[in-house]
Amino acid sequence: xxxxxxNKTASRGIALPKIKGNVVVMVLYLTFLLLxxxxxxxxxxxxxxxxxxxxxxxxNSLTFANYATILTDQxxxxxxxxxxxxxxxxxxxxxxxxxxxxYAFSRxxxxxxxxxxxxxxxxxxxxxxxxxxxxxxxxxxxxxxxTHIAVALAHCxxxxxxxxxxxxxxxRGVPKEIDETAYIDGYSFGRFFVKIxxxxxxxxxxxxxxxxxxxxxVELLLSRTLTSVAAKPISAIMTRTAGAAGQDWGVLxxxxxxxxxxxxxxxxxxxxxxxxxxxxxxx
Amino acid sequence: xxxxxxxxxxxxxxxxxxxxxxSAVIPLMTVVNYSVQDTFGNNQFYWAGLEWFKELLESERLxxxxxxxxxxxMIILAIEVPLGIFVAxxxxxxxxxxxxxxxxxxxxxxxxxxVVGTIWQIFGRVDIGLLGYTLDALGIAYNYxxxxxxxxxxxxxxxxxxxxxxxxxxxxxxxQSIPDAYYQAAKIDQASRWxxxxxxxxxxxxxxxxxxxxxxxxxxxxxxxxxxxxxxGGPGNATTFLSIDLVKMALGQFDLGPAAxxxxxxxxxxxxxxxxxxxxxxxxxKRDGV
Numbered sequence: 001x002x003x004x005x006x007n008k009t010a011s012r013g014i015a016l017p018k019i020k021g022n023v024v025v026m027v028l029y030l031t032f033l034l035l036x037x038x039x040x041x042x043x044x045x046x047x048x049x050x051x052x053x054x055x056x057x058x059x060n061s062l063t064f065a066n067y068a069t070i071l072t073d074q075x076x077x078x079x080x081x082x083x084x085x086x087x088x089x090x091x092x093x094x095x096x097x098x099x100x101x102x103y104a105f106s107r108x109x110x111x112x113x114x115x116x117x118x119x120x121x122x123x124x125x126x127x128x129x130x131x132x133x134x135x136x137x138x139x140x141x142x143x144x145x146x147t148h149i150a151v152a153l154a155h156c157x158x159x160x161x162x163x164x165x166x167x168x169x170x171x172r173g174v175p176k177e178i179d180e181t182a183y184i185d186g187y188s189f190g191r192f193f194v195k196i197x198x199x200x201x202x203x204x205x206x207x208x209x210x211x212x213x214x215x216x217x218v219e220l221l222l223s224r225t226l227t228s229v230a231a232k233p234i235s236a237i238m239t240r241t242a243g244a245a246g247q248d249w250g251v252l253x254x255x256x257x258x259x260x261x262x263x264x265x266x267x268x269x270x271x272x273x274x275x276x277x278x279x280x281x282x283x
Numbered sequence: 284x285x286x287x288x289x290x291x292x293x294x295x296x297x298x299x300x301x302x303x304x305x306s307a308v309i310p311l312m313t314v315v316n317y318s319v320q321d322t323f324g325n326n327q328f329y330w331a332g333l334e335w336f337k338e339l340l341e342s343e344r345l346x347x348x349x350x351x352x353x354x355x356x357m358i359i360l361a362i363e364v365p366l367g368i369f370v371a372x373x374x375x376x377x378x379x380x381x382x383x384x385x386x387x388x389x390x391x392x393x394x395x396x397x398v399v400g401t402i403w404q405i406f407g408r409v410d411i412g413l414l415g416y417t418l419d420a421l422g423i424a425y426n427y428x429x430x431x432x433x434x435x436x437x438x439x440x441x442x443x444x445x446x447x448x449x450x451x452x453x454x455x456x457x458x459q460s461i462p463d464a465y466y467q468a469a470k471i472d473q474a475s476r477w478x479x480x481x482x483x484x485x486x487x488x489x490x491x492x493x494x495x496x497x498x499x500x501x502x503x504x505x506x507x508x509x510x511x512x513x514x515x516g517g518p519g520n521a522t523t524f525l526s527i528d529l530v531k532m533a534l535g536q537f538d539l540g541p542a543a544x545x546x547x548x549x550x551x552x553x554x555x556x557x558x559x560x561x562x563x564x565x566x567x568x569k570r571d572g573v
Contacts, residue, residue: 097299110291110293118557138309256398256402
């Protein structure tokens with residue numbers, strides 16, 4: 001009883017006096033984060049003459065023409081389609097190969113497991129710039145240059161280690177007794193894994209898939225190097241137009257806003273796992 | 284958790300091994316191959332030995348790029364880590380507003396890197412960007428395409444904007460794991476706010492902060508896309524970091540030998556740092572008994 005009342009007064013005593021300071025800090029920080037994004041959104045809804053004219057804080061003549069340009073011009077919207085194709089391919093491949101490996105790392109010790117785990121990590125830390133040229137030559141020589149699968153495989157370089165590490169983190173939280181009971185009950189490894197184990201770590205798989213999707217989506221250097229026309233991602237199309245003289249700022253801004261959409265749509269569902277995902281499952 | 288010894292587990296790891304070998308080991312072998320050869324075109328290669336490595340180690344161009352790279356990584360760490368901790372301390376602990384903060388803060392992390400560049404390229408322009416226009420109106424000469432200080436400031440602020448949330452989210456995750464009893468004990472002892480931070484919150488955040496610092500160091504050390512879009516490495520070579528220089532050398536000038544030698548040394552540095560990262564992390568895991 002005494003404990004409970006102490007608890008109340010204590011938390012009230014800490015929380016109340018500094019609420020105002022907290023709010024001010026967070027409002028300032030979030031404004032700093034959102035202002036540049038707002039500016040992009042603002043520009044994407046303006047006509048070019050308004051953009052290049054006097055500075056206006058919100059669109060005076062609201063227009064969706066920039067978005068219409070992108071969604072009706074094939075050279076633009078195919079960029080999104082190409083990006084989505086290789087990103088989804090990469091996510092599926094990464095999760096499929098990483099699931100059994102993560103299970104092995106979380107449950108068993110075997111010869112060289114620590115070294116292997118570390119070696120995977122080094123690939124996540126490898127600068128893409130180092131791999132750009134050899135990838136270009138490797139995929140050209142096997143006839144995969146300018147295909148979606150080439151980019152998907154190249155992105156496996158950092159996404160497979162990421163998926164293994166994140167899922168291993170989630171799997172460690174599942175008690176081993178569950179595995180043992182299932183085997184005693186006569187489950188084969190395959191049936192146990194699909195029917196019992198995968199539902200248990202569903203959130204882990206979801207988080208790993210989200211991060212594979214995201215890191216493949218935000219990457220530019222490798223996807224630009226490995227494609228020319230048929231599989232050119234949206235990010236490469238954007239940099240190309242950014243270099244041109246007589247820049248169409250409105251369309252560029254609209255294209256930028258559209259690339260933020262996929263991440264923004266699912267962010268709510270993974271909000272509690274974002275730290276874990278970025279830290280490779282180590283939080 | 285006690286792990287069983289099971290050599291058959293290798294079969295479960297095999298797919299990952301094959302895939303990563305294909306996408307990492309084979310390309311790396313080509314790099315090693317190029318680094319010791321010279322070419323005069325026509326696919327004629329000559330043994331060059333360690334010539335490229337020697338040349339690069341003495342090259343002023345590489346020294347300058349490395350210097351800029353280290354300076355950049357140190358500056359952004361010095362800003363992002365304290366700022367991230369500060370923001371995490373001020374975040375709401377739970378409820379609706381905590382979710383709102385988490386979602387909004389994670390937003391910059393999910394934006395494609397070239398779009399991050401585009402956003403700041405636009406935002407900083409004197410004619411059409413809010414930031415550039417405001418600075419100009421205040422009478423501050425600001426032009427990131429011509430003035431190297433302005434270019435540096437833009438790239439640093441962009442990185443702070445892009446990645447501070449990562450540090451904050453990790454620190455927040457660390458703070459969430461502190462039991463209420465610790466704060467109550469501090470309250471009874473009438474500990475000051477600073478002492479609560481110094482003796483309770485900071486030690487408890489140690490593990491996640493280590494991860495945050497190392498992640499930020501790694502990723503800033505291989506930064507390419509964002510500064511490339513904003514400044515293209517300019518004005519002059521002012522913001523040409525290691526990756527930008529490497530891509531210029533390899534894909535721009537097609538100097539295979541030097542680029543390959545450059546790649547290998549770059550990779551070795553990263554490998555060394557990753558090893559430190561891994562050792563420290565596994566030691567922390569052991570100590571916490573996870």
